[in-house]
Amino acid sequence: MVSAEIGVEPGGDAEALGRLIRAGRSAEVVELADSFLSTAPDAAEYAQILLMKLGALINVGRVSECPEVADQAHAALGRCDEPALLGEFHALAANVADQQGSLDGCVAHLVRGSRALELVRVHDHPAAMAWLDLAVTYSGVGFHGHAVNALHRAQAIARSAGLDPADFTHPEIRIRVAVALDHKGDTAACVSILSDVLNCVGPADVAQFELPYLGYAMARLAALGTPSSCDPLPLLWADVSPFGEAVELRTLGEACLAIADGQHTTALARLEEAAGYTRAMGAAEVPRLRAIALAAAGDHPAAHLAERAVMKVIARDADRLHGLFVEGVSARLDHDELRRIVTRYADEAHTDPLTGLPNRRHLERYVDELAERGTYGAIGVADLDGFKTVNTVHGHLAGDQVLQRVAAILSRTLRTGDFLARYGGDEFVIVLPMTDLDEATRLGDRLIAAICADDWSTLVPGTPVTLTVGWAELNGRTGLVAAFRAADMVMLRAKVAQS
Structure with missing residues (x-):
């Protein structure tokens, strides 16, 4: 559960929303936030209220509504210099991206959040809470080392600022570390960490919504043959509504206790109910408990098959990270190539700030230069298909990342001497000097194939990114405006034909 407690002045509207979140009343925060926005005294509090609404939406599971609120919060943060709030924003946006299945977007937000928080010089509540929410998201994604480091940062700032340590204990992070070690075969380390957590932290030392995690630590130890002296059931059944992970922890915890009591049939039945539970302890936990x-x-052949299922989940996650690493290297190379291109366009007035490509003004200047030299060629208008859906489902920040990646793919696919500009929105213009329409069409097919071949599922899952291109002749007789209109019409007719 994210906190989204942004550390505001007592008595303000944002503080009232913070109290509701701490009381587990996130649904009310969602309903009240918009009315509070109209009375926000400045951009910082306006952003704080939006961040609380975003955190509340995450807590109540209304993730489909998050991208629009995230876009609004990001725009508000652009009007104030608050690195702690920016770090909090990226922590929440990473959580949303993870729940949408975008590992690429999640990692990008986590890195940006860490960088923003490194700029914070004041040890106060906003900074501590931002590091804490960053830690929770790192942990949920499975980057346990980063999660522990971020948690330590949050706790150090909390101690320095004299904040309540119970708000920053968050045993769930170390409990996930322990369970992940068990998934990888290091059961002894799992038992050691879980035992240490329970020796150091009790129910009175944590926030209310962390109680089910303590209960699960006790139950998990019992399943591994190390029962606790305390009864975990009251903690597993603690009222932490609307904390959805509590349901998972309760079901998995009861399966663990059934294992400890020798009620294997009951345990397996509870695990069947938990087949889709992945948020609290990861996708490998159900097959590991099975x-x-x-x-x-005593059914060792079936137990072996279940362990194979655990390894399959771990290998799948490793493959995703390997793929992300390769894509990261590819993106870095694309970025280097774009930087080389941008050096040719030193005048910022002629450069698109998002992609680094030439803009419309530069395109016009470039075509005028071709006309002066009497050079013929082809002009292409390239437009992304269904880009509005990307912005609607994933938000404009993800849409910007798509545009940057498209610019990089087009740049590396074009030939030396070809010209690429961002015309506006999701529209790009390509000029191919000394090229006839047949050759331009073949090159256009390669551009379309390159965009289609990229793995967009890690950035904007569920919203495929494709490209349509139309071509027209460009020469001294037609001019830019007429050639652009002709290419645009060809592109629009192609879109209609595809639909």
Whole structure:
């Protein structure tokens, strides 16, 4: 559960929303936030209220509504110099991207959040809470080392600022570390960490919504043959509504207790109910508990198959990270190529700030120069298909990332001497000097294939990114305006034909 407690002045509207979130009343925050926006005294509090609404939407599971609020919050943060709030924004946006299945977008926000928080010089509540929410998201995604480091940063700032340590204990992060180690075969380390957590932290030392995690640590130890002296059931059933992960922890915890009691059939039945539970402890936890239950029941062949399922989940996650690493290297090379291109356009008035490509003004100047030299060629208008859906589903920040990646793909696919500009929105213009329409069409097919071949599922899952291109002749007789209109009409007719 994210906190989104942004550290505001007592008595303000944002502070009232913060109290509701701490009381587990996130649904009310969603309903009240918009009315509070109209009375926000400055851009900082306006952004704080939007961030609280964003955190509340995450808490109540209304993720489809988050991108629009995230766009509004990002725009508001652009009007104030608040690195702690910016770090908090990226922590929440990373959580949303993760729930939408965008590992690429999630990691990008996590890195940006860390960089923003490194700029914070004041040890106060906003900085501590931002580091904490960053830690929670790192943990949920499975970057446990980064999660622990971010948690330590939050706790150090909290101690320095004299804040309540219970708000920053967050045992869930170390509990996830322990469970992840068990998934990888290091059960002894898992038992050691879980035991240490329970020795250091009790129910009175944590926020209310962390109680089910403590209960789960006790139950998990019991399933591994190390029962606790305390009864975990009251903690597993603590009222932390609308904290959705509590339901997962309760079901998995009851399966663990059934394993410990030798009720293997009951445990396996509870695990069948938990088949889709992945948020609290990861996708490998259900097959791992199934393996423990089957081994305890003496069905070792079935337990072996369940362990194979655990390894399959771990290997899949590793493959995703390897793919992200390769894409990161590719993106870096594309960025280097774009930088080389941008050096040719030193005048910022002629450069698109988002992609670094020449803009419309530069395009006009370039075509005028071709006309003066009497050079013929082809002009192409390239437009992304369904780009509005990307912005609607994933938000404008993800849309900007798509445009940057498209610019990089087009740049590396074009030939030396070809000219690429961003005309506006999701529209790009390509000028191919000394090229006839047949050759331009073949090159256009390569551009379309390059965009289609990219793995967009890691950045904007569920919203495929494709390209349509129209071509027209460009010469001294037609001029830029007429050639552009002709190419645009060809592109629009192609879109109609595809639909």
